[in-house]
Structures are given as C-alpha cells and as structure tokens.
Amino acid sequence: MKKVFFSNSGAEANECAIKTARKYSFDKYGENRFKIVTLVNSFHGRTLTTLSATGQESFHQYFMPFTDGFVHVPADDFAALESAVDDGVCAVMLELVQGEGGVYVLDKEYVKKAEELCRKKDVLFIVDEVQTGNGRTGSLYAYMQYGISPDIVTTAKGLGNGLPIGATMFSAKCEKTLTPGTHGSTFGGNPVACAGAIAVIKAINDKLLSGVAEKGERIRGVLSVCSKVKSVSGLGLMLGVEADDAAALKEQCLQKGLVVLTAKDKLRLLPPLNIGDDELEEGLRILKEVLG
Ligand SMILES: Cc1ncc(COP(=O)(O)O)c(C=O)c1O
Structure with a gap:
C-alpha cells in the first residue's frame, strides 16, 4: 500500500x-x-x-x-x-x-x-x-x-x-x-x-498475532465439546457459533456477565485481541455453562 x-x-x-x-x-x-x-x-x-x-x-x-x-x-x-x-x-x-x-x-x-x-x-x-x-x-x-x-x-x-x-x-x-x-x-x-x-x-506485533491464533484455537477447542454447538466458523478471534436460538443464548451469556454478539442466526465472538488468560478462562466457563 x-x-x-x-x-x-x-x-x-x-x-x-x-x-x-x-x-x-x-x-x-x-x-x-x-x-x-x-x-x-x-x-x-x-x-x-x-x-x-x-x-x-x-x-x-x-x-x-x-x-x-x-x-x-x-x-x-x-x-x-x-x-x-x-x-x-x-x-x-x-x-x-x-x-x-x-x-x-x-x-x-x-x-x-x-x-x-x-x-x-x-x-x-x-x-x-x-x-x-x-x-x-x-x-x-x-x-x-x-x-x-x-x-x-x-x-x-x-x-x-x-x-x-x-x-x-x-x-x-x-x-x-x-x-x-x-x-x-x-x-x-x-x-x-x-x-x-x-x-x-x-x-500489534508477532507475539500478539500468534496469541490471537492460539486463543482462537483454544476457544474452538471448548466449543467443539459443547452439546448445543452445531458448527464453528471464523478466523483468529472472529468466531461464529451455529446453535439453535442464538439470540436467547446471547441473552443468557449477558446475564452471566459475558458480552457476545449475534450475526444472522449465529452467536458471534469478538474478544479483545490482548485478552488475558484469566479473563479468557472465565469467558469460556460461561460459554460452557450456556452452550452445554
Ligand atoms: C465489514 C464492515 N464494513 C463496514 C462497516 C461500517 O463501519 P462503521 O460502523 O465504522 O461505519 C462495518 C461495521 O460493522 C463492517 O463490519
């Protein structure tokens, strides 16, 4: 450019x-x-x-x-x-x-x-x-x-x-x-x-970027064993989660203190790129609770 x-x-x-x-x-x-x-x-x-x-x-x-x-x-x-x-x-x-x-x-x-x-x-x-x-x-x-x-x-x-x-x-x-x-x-x-x-x-340096890829994989790993998740799409820390009634699931996440979005009929996850391990674990715990 x-x-x-x-x-x-x-x-x-x-x-x-x-x-x-x-x-x-x-x-x-x-x-x-x-x-x-x-x-x-x-x-x-x-x-x-x-x-x-x-x-x-x-x-x-x-x-x-x-x-x-x-x-x-x-x-x-x-x-x-x-x-x-x-x-x-x-x-x-x-x-x-x-x-x-x-x-x-x-x-x-x-x-x-x-x-x-x-x-x-x-x-x-x-x-x-x-x-x-x-x-x-x-x-x-x-x-x-x-x-x-x-x-x-x-x-x-x-x-x-x-x-x-x-x-x-x-x-x-x-x-x-x-x-x-x-x-x-x-x-x-x-x-x-x-x-x-x-x-x-x-x-934004190589460490941050490789961290984005690693954290994305970690989230995918957890989602892959959740019973309500039908599929996961996305790249890095931009993830879409296919599940029935994503809007209701989003509300449940919010109630428990985890901010997520929806995109069409999917849940959409866009965590901060520099999210720390403890916060990520906390978010994953809530996701597991909500998504089975
Ligand atoms: C791909 C893409 N393009 C453009 C926009 C518009 O950006 P803004 O809301 O800053 O005008 C968005 C916002 O969601 C977007 O996701």
Missing part, C-alpha cells in the same frame, strides 16, 4: 474506496463504467451508498432512493462473479470474512480467482477490512492469509480501538486517483484519533 486517506469510520473508509474506484475508471475509460460488484450477505456500512453496497435486502428499506450501481452476487460462486463483471463494472469489493453476514470465511481459491479476474478486466479489487483488519484474524490484515494484493484496503474498528478513525489504503495503481478537492474530511486524520491508532499499531 502506497497511500492512506484517513476518515472517521468504516462506512466513510468504504465511501472513499467507492469514489476512488469510480474516479479511477472515469479518468481512464470515461462515463458509464461505474458499477461495483459486492457479495450477498456482505455489510459495508450505513450511509446511503454503503447501504447500497451491502448485499442484504433487509438494509434496502425505508431510505429510498439508494445509490445506483451496485450488483450483489453469491459468495464463493466464481461463475456468478465472472458474469457480473461486465464492461460497466469498475470494482469488486469483498469482506474476506463476512462479519455481520454470519462470520463466513471466503474460500481462498475463489478470492484468488476474483483477484485475477479484476486484473484481467482492469477492475479495482477492494477488500473491506473494517472488521477483519488490525490483527483480528491472526494476521495484520486478513488479506495477508489469502496471498493476494488488493488495490484498495479499508479498515476502521480495531485501528481506533474505540476512537473514531477510518483508513482507506491505496496501492500504486490508484494512489494518485483522488486529488485535492475530489475528496476530504474535516476531522479525518485528527491528532487524537491518530495518536490512539499509533498506540494500537505499536501494540
């Missing part, structure tokens, strides 16, 4: 990526090459444009008209992607592990073929690492486990660790696409949020 544009959230980071893809294409090919292909069950944010990018019908209500030009194809279906990437497409945008969409890990071969297709068609390959970035999956970015080189990577959540920051990172191909006046932000790159992000980046 050659350049970064700082903003204040994940949705803004994705808006910036979308604008860059459209301008990259406009500069090179002119009008009418503006479509962006994303995946069914993706989640890219809550602004009107990133809601359009989000491939879930439940998010396409109430706020019409939404931004035009987004096409959604099923995950891991390369034939569908190939036929969607026609001459009117300027970018493909993927989450490598769909977070809100049910902690679904994309297939490596599919992702590699998607990248090759983008190269062949001069379509920008955007990876949304708002949730997966900054060590969450056991590598600095999830794309590093896929052997790919995206044109744009977006990130936010873990980078700010509670402070509002978004980052859109550009490869050499599109580092010069946005120019002064074509994009900007009053608070983007503000010193407080950036000081926080610098502290986060300094804390």
